[in-house]
Each structure stands twice: as C-alpha cells, then as structure tokens.
Amino acid sequence: MKKLSVSDLAKLYGISRQAIYAHINKGNLSKGSDGLIDFSEALRAFGEPKKQEKNVKLSQSIDSNILTEVDTLKRQVDMLEKQLNQAIxxxxxxxxxxxxxxxxIEAMQRLLEAPKPSSNEDTQKSNTNEINTSSSEVDIRKEEGSENIGSIQIDNSKAESVGFWRKIFRPKN
Incomplete structure (x- = not known):
C-alpha cells in the first residue's frame, strides 16, 4: 500500500501534525522504519479521509461569489458617493x-418703490394751481426726497390748441 509522511497525512485528514504524533505515541498509529505511515494504518485509526477538494472548490466558489458581490457593492457605493457629491x-x-x-429682487423693489402718499394740504394746493386736470395734458412734478419723477395728467380741452412740447412740459404757475 501507499505510505504517507506525517505532513501528508495531516493534510489528507485535515488534522494537525501534533495530533498525529500524539496517536503515534499512544500506539494508535505505527511508523515504519523509513518514518512513513502506511495508509492502511491511517484508515484503521482515522477512517476514510474526507474529500476536502470538493469543500475547497465549494469554498472557492463561495469566496468568488462573495468577492463578486463585494465588488459590485463597492462600485455601487462609489456611484452613490459620486451622485451625493453632485447633489451637494x-x-x-x-x-x-x-x-x-x-x-x-430687493434692488428692484427699492427702485420701483411706490410713491409715498402726499398729505391733504398738498393735494388741495395742487388742485387749486391746476386748471381742469383731466386726461390729456402731461404734468411732471418732482417731490423732494423721492426718486419718483411725478404723475402724468392729461387735459383734453387744450390738447388741440397747444403745441407738442407744451403738452408735455407745462409752465409752472
């Protein structure tokens, strides 16, 4: 029969060399004069060896599946980090x-601020100074401290008799 060294026997059965030496010292196994152990002796002491090659192949295939899955997850994490950075x-x-x-918007609101309402006395004075203000003569006034240029009022009664520039710029009374 086939003869095996202590190391080969340990690999075949998946046990440590120290355990094999312990079996030899107890007398469960015997070594030949050449220092090798007969396979039949190993069969008697340990039984049939387990087929580890299938386990190794199975564990390798499981490991490769796990590595593939881990690699896929790493790529997904990288992609998600990239998307997160883009979103930020x-x-x-x-x-x-x-x-x-x-x-x-604030600048536009400041520029387009509505004219401030004038007091009743100011409106009464301006009404007495104007002659029939209705809708065709242009009146431009500038209020003090205001950015607004004024209001436009048109008088239809004088529109035909007054020249173009007179319609726009009325002399102050």
Missing part, C-alpha cells in the same frame, strides 16, 4: 442663485 454641488449652486436672485 447642485444644492450649493442653487443656494447661491437664490441669494443672487433675492438680492436682485
């Missing part, structure tokens, strides 16, 4: 645009 970038750009547009 878009969000910061959107925030900057919002601040810019908010500043633009």
């Amino acid at each position: 970038s878009r969000e910061s750009q959107s925030f900057e645009r919002e601040i810019f547009y908010q500043a633009q």
Whole structure:
C-alpha cells in the first residue's frame, strides 16, 4: 500500500501534525522504519479521509461569489458617493442663485418703490394751481426726497390748441 509522511497525512485528514504524533505515541498509529505511515494504518485509526477538494472548490466558489458581490457593492457605493457629491454641488449652486436672485429682487423693489402718499394740504394746493386736470395734458412734478419723477395728467380741452412740447412740459404757475 501507499505510505504517507506525517505532513501528508495531516493534510489528507485535515488534522494537525501534533495530533498525529500524539496517536503515534499512544500506539494508535505505527511508523515504519523509513518514518512513513502506511495508509492502511491511517484508515484503521482515522477512517476514510474526507474529500476536502470538493469543500475547497465549494469554498472557492463561495469566496468568488462573495468577492463578486463585494465588488459590485463597492462600485455601487462609489456611484452613490459620486451622485451625493453632485447633489451637494447642485444644492450649493442653487443656494447661491437664490441669494443672487433675492438680492436682485430687493434692488428692484427699492427702485420701483411706490410713491409715498402726499398729505391733504398738498393735494388741495395742487388742485387749486391746476386748471381742469383731466386726461390729456402731461404734468411732471418732482417731490423732494423721492426718486419718483411725478404723475402724468392729461387735459383734453387744450390738447388741440397747444403745441407738442407744451403738452408735455407745462409752465409752472
């Protein structure tokens, strides 16, 4: 029969060399004069060896499946990190645009601020100074401390007899 060394026997049965030496010291196994152990002795002491090659192949296939799955998950994590960074970038750009547009809106509101209402005395004085203000003569006034240039009022009765520039710029009374 076939003769095996202690190391080969340990690999075949999947046990340590120290365990084999312990069996030899107890007398369960015997070594030949050449230092090798007969396979029939190993069969008597340990029984049939387990077929580890299938286990190795099975574990290798499981390991390769796990490695493939881990690799796929790593790629997904990388892709998600990239998408997250892009989303953060878009969000910061959107925030900057919002601040810019908010500043633009505030500037426009300041420029287009509605004219401040004048007091009743001012309106009564202006009504007495104007002659029949209706809708065809242009009256431009500038109020002090205001950015607004004035109001437009048109008088239809004088529209035909007054020249073009007189319609726009009326002399002050």
